[in-house]
Amino acid sequence: MLSDFPRLGLDPFAELRRMQSEMNRLFGGFTAATAREFPPINILLGENSVVVTAELAGVTADDVNLNLQEDVLTLGGKREPKIQQENVNWQRRERAYGAFSRAIQLPFRVDPDKVQARFDNGILEVELERLEADRPKRIQIRGA
Amino acid sequence: MAQAVGTISQRTPATTEGAQRMPPRPVFLPPADIYETNVAIVVMAEMPGVGPDGVDITLERRVLTIRGHSAANEHTGYQRVYNEYADGDYERVFTLSEAIDRDKIEATLRDGVLHLVLPKAEPARARKIELKTL
Numbered sequence: 001m002l003s004d005f006p007r008l009g010l011d012p013f014a015e016l017r018r019m020q021s022e023m024n025r026l027f028g029g030f031t032a033a034t035a036r037e038f039p040p041i042n043i044l045l046g047e048n049s050v051v052v053t054a055e056l057a058g059v060t061a062d063d064v065n066l067n068l069q070e071d072v073l074t075l076g077g078k079r080e081p082k083i084q085q086e087n088v089n090w091q092r093r094e095r096a097y098g099a100f101s102r103a104i105q106l107p108f109r110v111d112p113d114k115v116q117a118r119f120d121n122g123i124l125e126v127e128l129e130r131l132e133a134d135r136p137k138r139i140q141i142r143g144a
Numbered sequence: 145m146a147q148a149v150g151t152i153s154q155r156t157p158a159t160t161e162g163a164q165r166m167p168p169r170p171v172f173l174p175p176a177d178i179y180e181t182n183v184a185i186v187v188m189a190e191m192p193g194v195g196p197d198g199v200d201i202t203l204e205r206r207v208l209t210i211r212g213h214s215a216a217n218e219h220t221g222y223q224r225v226y227n228e229y230a231d232g233d234y235e236r237v238f239t240l241s242e243a244i245d246r247d248k249i250e251a252t253l254r255d256g257v258l259h260l261v262l263p264k265a266e267p268a269r270a271r272k273i274e275l276k277t278l
Contacts (some may be wrong), residue, residue: 046221
């Protein structure tokens with residue numbers, strides 16, 4: 001519904017709308033951040049392979065367990081604070097520590113022998129290839 | 145002893161009336177752990193995807209600025225089908241309440257975590273005062 005106010009050159013609701021959009025912006029970001037699972041993942045799909053990447057800052061390759069069962073990839077591990085010194089005065093603790101685990105349903109069955117995983121600057125990248133038997137096949141139609 | 149200056153929005157850029165203005169890349173606020181010992185302030189900031197050449201740290205008077213530029217990780221022939229995080233840059237500003245010996249600052253980057261050791265300047269260090277016995 002259009003209000004008549006803009007015709008008069010005055011819109012008392014403009015400020016309200018601005019406030020509402022500002023509120024949505026502030027709290028929209030807030031809920032998105034708290035609802036996040038750890039680690040956040042991205043999935044990229046190729047023709048016959050799938051790449052799963054995860055943001056795992058401060059985690060080494062030894063701390064991560066990757067398991068594959070049928071078409072479910074499980075990513076688990078733990079992140080421990082690496083501080084040698086005791087008796088320190090904490091100013092700010094925003095990073096989360098502890099165990100994590102995520103199961104990812106892949107779009108197809110993958111070959112367990114052709115999995116490549118690498119860690120680069122805190123980003124884990126796992127590339128999985130589609131099982132040969134599971135790939136779509138073109139069927140030739142023979143003439144009668 | 146280090147305060148975050150809240151100038152950068154966490155997820156979304158500032159909007160102008162009605163329209164969303166998108167920068168070329170989003171800028172994130174890296175989560176940080178900060179602790180203080182007798183001799184130094186240690187900052188650990190999470191910046192996954194940022195390589196050693198993508199880090200820019202400046203200390204101007206007492207304002208510490210950390211910037212990280214993550215290398216674009218393009219997968220040609222792949223299509224993004226599910227996204228929980230976005231590639232972007234990191235920026236965070238802290239105001240330090242103590243003088244720092246700027247010649248001895250050490251910065252290391254390992255597994256996407258920036259580790260910054262800021263040694264306190266000499267006069268600011270706590271000294272133990274011995275009592276003289278008369």
